[in-house]
Amino acid sequence: MADLTAPAATDQKPASGDRAARQDEPIWDIIELLFFAYRDFVTEADDVLAKFGFGRAHHRVLHFVNRNPGMKVAELLDILKITKQSLGRVLKQLVDQGYVIQKEGANDRRQRLLYVTAKGESLAMKLAGLQTARVAHALSELGPNAHEAARRFLVAIVDADNREGVLRFIARADRARRQRS
Amino acid sequence: MADLTAPAATDQKPASGDRAARQDEPIWDIIELLFFAYRDFVTEADDVLAKFGFGRAHHRVLHFVNRNPGMKVAELLDILKITKQSLGRVLKQLVDQGYVIQKEGANDRRQRLLYVTAKGESLAMKLAGLQTARVAHALSELGPNAHEAARRFLVAIVDADNREGVLRFIARADRARRQRS
DNA sequence: CGAAATATGTCAACATGGCTGACCTAACTG
DNA sequence: CAGTTAGGTCAGCCATGTTGACATATTTCG
CATH class of the missing domain: 1.10.10.10 (Winged helix-like DNA-binding domain superfamily/Winged helix DNA-binding domain)
Structure with missing residues (x-):
């Protein structure tokens, strides 16, 4: 499984499951899944x-x-x-x-x-x-904390500059909605 | 902090963390975060x-x-x-x-x-x-299995009809790439 | 072999939703 | 009162999606 031809110094942990993420190799799956998921969404x-x-x-x-x-x-x-x-x-x-x-x-x-x-x-x-x-x-197919995991992932993808504003917007809207109901 | 004015009968389990998901209430955060995340991505x-x-x-x-x-x-x-x-x-x-x-x-x-x-x-x-x-x-800010969690979430958002094709595409491309390298 | 199906390309016209630049009114602020 | 701010609007351009019609080369099948 390990790539024996790679220089030993650059040995790298597997990123997730059995998909080995080689050094400097793009994270193809997430890049592509963001496209496919958004397209269908x-x-x-x-x-x-x-x-x-x-x-x-x-x-x-x-x-x-x-x-x-x-x-x-x-x-x-x-x-x-x-x-x-x-x-x-x-x-x-x-x-x-x-x-x-x-x-x-x-x-x-x-x-x-x-x-x-x-x-x-x-x-x-x-x-x-x-x-x-x-x-x-989608969430029902996944584990019980999938909502939180998805939320955290998506927030982390947002520009650092926008993150605070985005979270503030969501929190504010949620709060207002709770009050109205 | 808790909304004491809410009718007791509609009390509902918290869906994730401290965000209460009321019955039939849209999943606002994920809907909006998909927009913000994709926009910045x-x-x-x-x-x-x-x-x-x-x-x-x-x-x-x-x-x-x-x-x-x-x-x-x-x-x-x-x-x-x-x-x-x-x-x-x-x-x-x-x-x-x-x-x-x-x-x-x-x-x-x-x-x-x-x-x-x-x-x-x-x-x-x-x-x-x-x-x-x-x-x-983004993944580095999250837990060690964040990659797998994100992948599974995004796959689950893809149309059921397309899911197999999408996964086949990614697997095929990964395999071909490994062979080339 | 010849007809039909397939893979691809192309022309023309149109819709949506971004953009820039220029300019306007009404209202607030110091 | 002068300057700034919130918002609107006109005109035109560009990127990228759509339909519909049609052309060409090649393969497949009866």
Whole structure:
């Protein structure tokens, strides 16, 4: 099993299971599985969105507004990491078609705080339900702490610079949601 | 800290750690982390590609051809799940600029088997190196079996229909690579 | 052998969703 | 009041996905 032709000094532990990770060899499996998993993760939602005349960009906006009602446009731009022109295009359609509404900020009247309508929430929850079913099914095939393991792995893949913001967003949205329910 | 206003009847086991997963509540954290993780996972490579005048689509083609030298066009289409017209556009550029070459199949002369050139391999390995660094760093922050846990989670997210094919692809490419080295 | 199936390539047109650059209004802040 | 900030908008470009139609070479099968 050990590669006897390798210089002894570079001897290396097996990384996981029986897959030996040779020195400097890319971590092919995770790289590729991120592609395959993400590809399949989004397609189901895409199919539903297509029936509404929406695309993936609409989904993202709707998702994050639903998760964080009253969020500012600037916050949404920061999460999506796109330009306000790109956001404007899809946001306008969501507003025009009654999925999202904008309310003037109470303190700062320049702000247009974003909220989903009942219709918007319904679609957002439907899409979240599809993705949840996939994730729940996946986690159910794995061990009892698979959720925590997956969460920690994904957080560690996020840019160090963004990590704090991402975790803060999730925690804040969770907290707000618990209060509402 | 506990939400004392919540109705007692809906009390639910904690799913993982201290995050209570209520009945029918979407698995927000994993859904969102897949978005954030994937977003950050690809941007570094995108930046390098931009300097070469390439995009994410070129990356995928180059990556999979590098991983599976001699693969058929049809196999690549099946992996990427795009149309041959979409593939054709980027493949042509990669061939014209000397990153990929096509060889007539020995058995079936209709086939155009795909190989990376030295130049193509160099770029593919550079990009894989960037992504590997991110993954390796992430895994190093986690426990010793994090690689296996991440792998199993990602495989479980893949469509059941595709799972076998994906695993076969990875195993085949790994095997071929080991033989070459 | 000849017909049909297969592997691949290509043209044209279109949709989505990124981007830059320029410019605008309304409202807040010092 | 001057300058900054939050947000919107117009115009145009680019990358990458789609459909549909069709062409060419090669293999396979009756």
